Amino acid sequence: MVTKSEQRRVALREKLTEAAERRIEAQGASALRARDLAKDAGCAVGAIYNAFEDLNAIVMAVNGRTFRKLGACVTGSLDGAEGQSPQQRLVLMSHAYLGFAADNTSLWRALFDIDLPVDGPVPAWYLQELEALFANIARPVSEVFPDKSPAELALMVRALFSSVHGIVLLGLENRISGVPRGRVEEMISQILLQITER
């Protein structure tokens, strides 16, 4: 049986995660402060640490939601596109990835937050979400390269995802890439079509 105190803890976790999501969206993960979250959720600062181990754990809870939304967005880009070539499906998914990153930049950045310990433990669900994203990319890639071994395919999928990620990342930082959004889409298409040209 779930105790009342456990119910309250779950409700507080939910409230804190929602508050953190709004704050990360507005100011980025590095601006997250326990005091602000306590105010948003109407609890004492100390209560936060009964609900979560630390602020990092709250960011990871937000990342969990973001990952599910991102996954839905990328998968959704294929609705009605089942008949298209694998190359075209890769472009559609990548443009959806760019769109999600452009519309939710701070939340998307928090997924890859460079301030997290590089070799720290990663929750199992995080790796599962990542694997699900890679599985979506792997389908068209395996159609383009039917002769590659599973290990070669896995490496190609990671390389393709990382390439698109890099173009999106620098493309959204105008000061570095200096190209408008339409050109970022073009860069993605160009790279993907060039790579998957047979």
Place this chain on the structure above:
Amino acid sequence: MVTKSEQRRVALREKLTEAAERRIEAQGASALRARDLAKDAGCAVGAIYNAFEDLNAIVMAVNGRTFRKLGACVTGSLDGAEGQSPQQRLVLMSHAYLGFAADNTSLWRALFDIDLPVDGPVPAWYLQELEALFANIARPVSEVFPDKSPAELALMVRALFSSVHGIVLLGLENRISGVPRGRVEEMISQILLQITER
């Protein structure tokens, strides 16, 4: 004539930049504190703001040094490789980029620090260093694609750089890409050779 007070200001800028470089290398740019830098440089906290506008300006001074070292490393990878194919030269430069990022991860990350204002003003020298890096990539790329217009080439150069950057970035975050360094080199070669295959 340079006044004594100006000489002292230049010397303090130098000291603070060196101190900041050591601290960024050890802990990352986000851990930089004025108090620590003042202690390192043997000056009052207030003196920092006579030498630099703010902490961000010190990070940019460190980035200037890092960019020059990075440029020398990438250019140096072509020493004695002038006779190699443009594809092979792109791979050499990209592996040098990976090596520099792996050996100077915190300094390299500070170059692309996501906490800087995305559309804030960028010093002219910063853009010049970036252009110099792109010019190095443009040479072999124009040999591979002699028919592309200058605008198409510029887009391809940015797309290639961003792709390699993405592979290096996620490749250095083990928790996300889950592949060892040798495999990261392999991903880079695979993507570059696939893109530049004619």
